[in-house]
Amino acid sequence: MKKQSKEQMLEFAEKLGVPVFEQIANLKVLQFNYVRTIDLLPEMIIMMRSLVAKEAFSFRRDPITVIKNGLLFSFQNVFNDGQENVADLPSNLQQERSHVRITPSHMTSEVRFAKQSHIKQISIIIEMTYLSRFLGKDQPQFSYLFDADSTFWIEEFMSPEIASIVDQMLNNSHNVSFPDLFYSMKALELLYFLFNNLSRRESVSHQQVTRDEISKVYEVRNAMAASLDCALPISELVKISGMNELKLRKVFTQVFGKGLYTYFQYIRMEEAARLLREERLSVSETGYRLGFSNLSYFGRLFEEHKGMKPKKWSSHTP
Template identity: 55%
Template sequence: MSSKKQEMLRIAEKLGVSIDAVEGEIKHLRLNQLKIVDLLPEMLIMVRSLISSETFSYRRNQIGVMNKGVLISFQNILDKTEKGETFAARNMNNRPHVRITPSHVESEILFPKGMHVQQITILVELEYLKRFVGIDRNKLYYLFNTDKTFWIEEFMSPEMVILVSQLANLSLENVLSEAFYRLKALELMYMLFSNLLNRENTEHANLSKAEINAVYLVRNAIAYSLDKSPSKDELVKLSGMTELKLRKIFTQVFGRGIYEYYNHLRMQEAAKLLKQYNLSVSEVGYKLGFSNLSYFGRLFEKHFGLKPKKWQNEYETKYK
């Protein structure tokens, strides 16, 4: 067995995954990169890049290397979208994002055939995290109530993308590499928690697996139809919840109301079309379902601080 796969078995044991399960399925994985930085008892950092040759799944049990902790996973740290592929045609799970869960949550991990996993996972001990956040921990109370099952997803800012890239490309043989990893992990958490403080206020209820799955069905339905939002009745029916419950849980997980989240996705796609495909402002607006280009411009400016054309020109000047 290769050294990378031996290392994966060691990681799996620390992260609560059955060794028998991993040994049975590891043959389906092509490991491009795998690093573990053991900073226990405070933190454990894992960097991995792998591709599955077959569809398989395994169950991750409660993580036992610390009594109580939070698992922060920076998913798809390299956004390698093929040219010509539209945002609506892609699985939302392929976009760079962050997920936060308590370390005791058990979950089923699915690897579809051909899936390319690129992630940095930080397991951080709860009391250490409280000390890091300090007096502001009351504002992020839901992260520290690990008796409840919470599930948070947040967009990855450009600054966070730069940081995770630094972590992914650092060699463990560098001078003071463990100190560097610790500093950058704390910096990432600072940026992440700063973003969480800007979220829409909502009550954080205990979530079931079915409720989490339901809001992801709704989120994906929105993401696959950026030029035309599904109707409220369609989304309620899809979720199997009441409208009120859907709105509450959606905001709890994604930090925005459904309509605000939909517009955020549209603006992220608009920026991508403007900078990567050099489309005109009108082409982008119409492509994303805006019949009123003035409204499109105002919405874009609200998100990025500049009108679309000026933003596109500044991007071209800076990067081309």
């Protein structure tokens, strides 16, 4: 797949509310490995990119105006771009867990790159009315996404089905005869599996959230992720958030789709799965590292989340 020039990407990014030409001097800290944009306006825009931030870098992303009432779906770090072990890149590149973020296209946000961070992303901006036609009679259950004036931020876990579609978009498209049709269909496939995941989220009454509230629940999430061997007491999470307990629970569930305890156990089991398969730890080593003194309970919990016992998982080929 032929790469587009950096200049083409920058021009396209301006359409998406990214003031890149104001930041042109700072962009020298970004190393672009791969960029491709697919202009399907007025209904949809797709951008696929891989880059490394050599230094810390941030900018304010303005509202996206090229699509008036749109939703921005950002699929983060779901693919391998072949840069993980490149000789001239640092071996300690930081990378967020794979996830999907959903925001209204009119929302401003602060985009931050940590030093030595590796960003691999597929972004889809889609017009609300166009998307709602595909959802049809099922659209009302996602009404919180389709309020053109609302401000929200939703993060969802990645699924194997989504990862498979991303792989097809990146690696199997060089011989495609009708690229616009191919990418539009693949984008809709991604959204199909994403909405399937969203339909299983914990029920919560959606409310407007501020950027400060979003920032605070991410601080709570990061504190939980840094203490997987020992659940932090709710009093400490409340203190980090600066909210009362009821509001913290509501905002956290709205953003992440799971309550505090359920989310903690989920990321705990995701880390267990990684330790078993990638670091080749034994079941007992994994359980003890994650704070389980009862390995039988650890095994039952892991099987509930991953559908197989931890020992089988460690030897299973995905």
